[in-house]
Amino acid sequence: MKTIIKWSSGILIGIVIVAAAVYMALAVYYHDRFVFGTWAQGHYITGLSVSKAAELLNSEYEPCDITVTDLEGQEYIVKASDVNIKADYTKSLQAAFDNQNVISWIYHLVNGKELTMAADITYDKEKLQSIVSSWSMFDLKEEDRTIEIVNIVDEGYQLIDTTGDVPVYDEILKQVEIALRSGSSNLDLGLLDSCYKELELTDEMKSVRKTFEKISKIQDIGIVYKFGDDEIELSGSFMSSAIVTEDMAPDLKSQKPKKNQPGSGNFIVGGKETSFPKEYYIENGFAVDNAGNIIVSESALYEGVQELCGQYSTVGGSRSFYTSRGKTITIDGGTYGNKIDSNNEFEYLISSIIKGIKETHEPTYEQVAASKGSDDIGNTYVEISIEDQHLYYYKDGILMLSCDIVTGNVARGRDTPTGVFYVYGKARNRYLRGRGYVSFVKFWMPVYKGVGMHDASWRDEFGGDIYQNEGSHGCINLPTDKAEELYGYVEIGTPVVIY
Incomplete structure (x- = not known):
């Protein structure tokens, strides 16, 4: 029994000695290497x-x-x-290697280590x-x-x-x-x-900034023009042309007031209307008075007002029109449209600038169309196609009347004028007189000078190519019943589109 115990103890001691030897051998092995379970940057x-x-x-x-x-x-x-x-x-x-303990390599074998x-x-x-x-x-x-300070197109200074x-x-x-x-x-x-x-910043740079501050106050006048659905702000691009520069000053200094040229000889300086200052100097390219106020030319403002009003005064201008045949055409000329009173608007603008008024403003019109803005014909109008020899009448966008017609005699040079006109009168039982003819009509609706829409009881047929050789003296001839119907529909001012 004692022999067995001694033998077992010897084996155990041997195992311990061998294990210790192996452990130390691995510790020696790792003395210049990374130990078990070491990772760095995702690499083993x-x-x-x-x-x-x-x-x-x-x-x-x-x-x-x-x-x-x-x-x-x-x-x-x-x-x-x-x-x-x-x-x-x-x-x-x-550094990581120097800090590792090779004796504890077995710990890293179990737990691992990420460096x-x-x-x-x-x-x-x-x-x-x-x-x-x-x-x-x-x-x-x-x-x-x-x-x-730079003048940029559509932006001003x-x-x-x-x-x-x-x-x-x-x-x-x-x-x-x-x-x-x-x-x-x-x-x-x-x-x-x-x-x-x-x-x-240099003194010169600071001076330029101060000059621009003055210009900004003039450019940002705060007036918005309302043309129908369109709103136009009178900002830098509008006002910049009226600010007197070094190049403009010599000519404007000698400018005198003229009756037929609104604004000529007048200037706005320091919020007041006056003549050109007797003494002025140039500040960073702009003319200023002795108090340093920027000089604004009224004649240049008048030109700007004329141009602006002209854009929205549609009388005689070009229009895009969608025909009953489904085509979009361009029509020029005529008497119908909006006409803005540019002289009145010029006076309004000068007064507003001087008083410092900032508001949304609707201009005064000499003539008013069905609607304001560039598309002014509206949804109620008479449409006349010379090529088709046909007339249409629309009320609020709904076709109320459609009929054949006869227009001016082409062969004799009596063509019906084209453009956008309007009914400027209505009369019953009238005699139409011209060189070599007198015609009685029951329903007379003039649209341009002596040209109008009326019944033609002397005709049995309408439409086709009658107008080429047997047309009217320029008027638009309708069957009597259709003329009566149209007479009941149209009012003075109703647009008449002829193309």
């Missing part, structure tokens, strides 16, 4: 030396390109391949500097930055200021390098105050 580096582990991690490193965004939203790309970005994990791996590595990033600094310095944000040098937010090259380069080393893929310079600086 157990059993690798520092140099071998570094070789593995360095080869697997994938540098990213950097997108740099400036204050204006412009993007610039730094490609990793262009600056030869490389990573070296040797120092981090060595967080920081690589030493290297890149070609000269290439990076070349790339950054080529960016367009650095194109405008400090000495070339200015403040200018605008201040072009390139003095603010000057990019600082050294600081931007520094931030790009930091992004490279940290592995960032995006860099927004607008979030970094140190990347930009404000340029110190």
Whole structure:
């Protein structure tokens, strides 16, 4: 029995000695390698030396390109391949290796260990500097930055200021390098105050800004014209042409008032209507009086009012018209439409500027169509097609009357005039007189001079090509019953579209 116990004890001691020997042997083995269960940057580096582990991690490193965004939203790309970005994990791996306890390798076998590595990033600094310095944000040098007042089409005078937010090259380069080393893929310079600086303004720059402040007050008069559904703000583009510049001043100084030229010889200076100042000087390209007030030409304002009113005075102008046959045509001429009283509007504008009135204004009309704005015919009108020899009458967009007609005799040069006209009168039982004829009609609806719509009891047929050789003296002939019906429909002012 004692022999068995001694034998068992010997075996146990032997096992312990062997296990200890194996354990220590592995500890010795890992004295220059990473122990069991060691991971770094997602790679299993157990059993690798520092140099071998570094070789593995360095080869697997994938540098990213950097997108740099400036204050204006412009993007610039730094490609990793262009600056030869490389990573070296040797120092981090060595530090981790120096801190590992090889005696406790069995602990790592059970629990494992993930190392967080920081690589030493290297890149070609000269290439990076070349790339950054080529960016367009650095194109405008400090000495070339200015403040200018520029007249822009459809906008009026605008201040072009390139003095603010000057990019600082050294600081931007520094931030790009930091992004490279940290592995960032995006860099927004607008979030970094140190990347930009404000340029110190010269006295001349400050003077230009003050001049523009005066101009802005004149341009932003706050009057909105309402033409039907259209609203037009009299802003910079309208007022800029009336602001007297250095080039305009010599001629305008000698301008005298003329009865047939509203606004001539008159100016608005400092909120008052006056003649051109006897003494004036030029301030940054603009004429001002001794008090520094911008000079505004009333004659130029009158031209602007004439042009604006002309755009919405539709009498005799071109119109797009959708016919009953389903075609869109352009019609020119005629007497129908809106006609704005431009002289009255000029007086209103001058008064409003002087008094500082800011409002939405509807102009005064000398003649008013069915609706205001560019599309003024409306949904109630007479439509006459000379080619088809046909007349249509619409009431609120609904066809109420349709019939054949006879228009002016083409062969004798008595063509019915084309354009957009209107019924300017109504009469019953009238004698129509002209050279060599007298005709009695029951229903007379004149639309242009002596031309009108009326019954023609002397005709048995209408439509077709009768008008080519047997047409009227220019009027629109209708069957008597249709003329009576039309007479009951139309009112004075009803549009008549003839094409």
